[in-house]
Amino acid sequence: MDNTLIIGLTLVVYKSLLLFIGWFSRKQTTSVENYYLGGKQIGPLITAISYSASNSSAWTLLGVSGIAYKFGLSTIWLVIGVIVGMFFNWLIVAPTLFRMTRSKDLITIPQFLVNEYQEKEKNPILLLSSIIIIFSFAFYIASQFQGAGNAFQNTFNWGIVQSIALSAIVIFAYTYMGGYLAVSITDTIQGFLMGFTALIMPLVALMKLGGPGVLIDSIINNSTDFTSLTLGNTGLMAMGLIFGQLGIALGYFGQPHLLSRFMAAKDEASLKRARQYTLIWFIIVFIGMWLLGLIGHFMITDLDNNENVFFKLSESLFSPIIQGLLMAAVISAIMSTADSQILVCASSISLDVGLKLSEDPLKQSRLVTGVVIFLSAVIAIFLPEKIFSRVLFAWTAMGSAFGPAIIARLLKWRIHPKNLFITIAAGFLLAVIFFYLPNSIGDWMERVLPFSIGMVLIYLFKE
Template sequence: MTSNSQTILAILVTYHSCLILLGLWAARRAQTNEDFLIGGRNLNGWVAGFSYAATSSSAWVLMGFSGFVYATGLSALWMLPGIWGGYIVAWVVLGKQLQQRAHQHKYVTFTDFIAADTVSHARRRIVLASSTMILFCFIFYISAQLLASGSAMKTYFDIPSWQGILLAALIVSVYSVLGGFWAVSTTDMIQGIVILVIAILLPLAALVEAGGPVELWARLAQDTPGHLDIFGGRAGLTAIGAALGMAGIGLGTFGQPQLMTRIMSVKNDKERRKAFKIAMSWSLIVFSGMALLGLSARVLPVSMDNAEQILFGTTSLLFPDIIAGLVMAALLSAVMSTVDSILVASSASISHDIKFQPVRSVLMSRIAAAGLMVLAVGISLSAPTSIFERVLFAWTALGAAFGPVLFARLAGWRPHPNAVFLAMMTGFFMSVAFNQYLYAGPSNLYERIGPWICPILLLYAWRIEAPAEQHDG
């Protein structure tokens, strides 16, 4: 192992030892399933804001998004209005009602909210369907993050990717299984701060190395002029459709249980407003930084195997060992800030929503989290795909399944249980169909927006005036 690798390893060991100790501390606070799965609905704004931002963005921002901008150019930036719009709608438009109802009705999971006001076999059908879809998508989501970790370990330590995947899985599993929501929220806040620092320092250094904004623009115009076309060479309706397709990624926000439970867990409205300001500021800085890194790296002599490794290549080119260690820590922070939250949300689907008994609730949640991690590791090792593609598939499918139902409930439509079930299934399977078999349109326009149309119409047409308990389905 080189001195460079030894320095990076020392930083990582210190950093992740602190995270594991934090998990041990948080384990004392997870006395009930409500504590383990939603932190007792008592998160303050700083923890909720940073953990929401870090969880929503994950490794695909540091590696996937920066690599996408590197490969595509300015046309990739159409994603940003959709992403930032998702933050605003989630926290400002929907957040107040979501947080208040979660406290008022003692909801523990996002599925509790989706299946609200339904009883008997109708609720059971909704819960089983939602839990199945969540677990299916989250397995791929987790595997994508672990794949990013394996790629990083291979780059810095010259070890096989599978060893890096196993190491990351072990670290995350320890503190997530022990501490649950308390642990993952607190560690996500720390990891969000680390990511923020890197997203400021690295892009600025890359921009300076490229000669500054004016020189960067001139070199891009000379070497890769297509990168400066905001529509990526498209024109007319195709250009508009592509822009809308990129921005449509924001629709996925509203179907992510790991994000909606962050809003549900905030202890009061004052802390919710604070959390939004923190999360939004973080997102503006980090996404802008990664976009700048992708453009700047285009004109630098960066050594890498593929576009998703520009973070490592740029760091090795510009910084000494100690900074490389921090960047590595930032990447693994991004990986873990998503994986840990998804593990807790997934275990909630099994231990709370499906309610396997007579195993004690908190123990069942921990067993479920460990089992899901094992399955995700297996998929990571056997089905390699790009980080960007895996995350976007899971993100889009969950958004189409749950987003329309969330909006319908918060709009006061009181949808019939059958409409909720059919809307979820229709949105999910249409998303899968567009992803696998149908023409997704320019920049996946149809895949991201199309699956929302039928569920919205179903929920609106099949709404009821009387309390849902009287219409068991």
């Protein structure tokens, strides 16, 4: 049987499973709260793995392995930043956010930010928050569809439009039918598949290279910047690179699609167990993909696009059936992030802005989901960009906008509504401005300064 056909059949079976889950979950999705937060009855394993999968988009499997392939050992600081940011998000934010939102029966993060204000004070903040979420996630989701395009192009030689359209249709189908419950269950399956991939691929690649000793010798004998922990930089330049990569940790405090996982958990005991599962998953997946990029650097020397190292190694190391599973892992990384972000966008439009497309609230939520998916697919097709840079921009923008405000609310600081509005707007605008300024070493200005300035502002605004 033709290799491409085997890979294709494997993917058909996998996508059919996702659609079945969406259909099955539809029966239990009978209210807006069910649609957006799964009835707030999600257990520890699904909470942990779906959180992890939602966090780890195409950026993880393709982007992290790609930058490790291109820049080498210095990218370890990025991996450390991701793991540290995730851990403190679970340790500090999760339990307090759970208690505060559960007691008030809140569904969205913007609702949490404005809960204590009068109705007329809430609306400007809700509108601003929704604009930021929709703008940022439109590009974030587009990067996922772009990752799908890369995957199908590398495997089947499909055009980018067909590839993006297929992924968008599948995500729309199971998200439309089953909402948060379908998203959480499918994300858990996809999370396990991603974890398996991050274990098996580096191990097989390492054996093909000749073992750990050969990898270590290759690194030691390579005198280029690739083997430097600071990419050959010294002094302040080295510090800038390190802080820039560690700065990704700050974004965790302001990601609505991740924070909603805490709000949907069954109870606090589930959150504590979920934190342990999440830490294990992050260590396996991020270090695994980082190692894969390093190994790939010494195995593949003629790669035009560094974000394709995953596909090239998959093609050279595995049989068609395993290639199909690995391809499914990439699609999993894409779908598990995109579906969560799509739900957040839909909830923001329906619940925070109050846009009405239907008198039936549940039907309204599903219609908005379709609109968000369509717009993101259009951006992916007509505004192509590197997956890594597009994701980090959206991540930084939302982290800088919402992170300081969320921390202030968790600490129960009293902030005047106008000052909260200013803080959110300033964090977002600074992230956009620094993104378009000439790059600093490690992009530390873009990743650290907007959040830091936002924290200073909201502290000064504290009453």
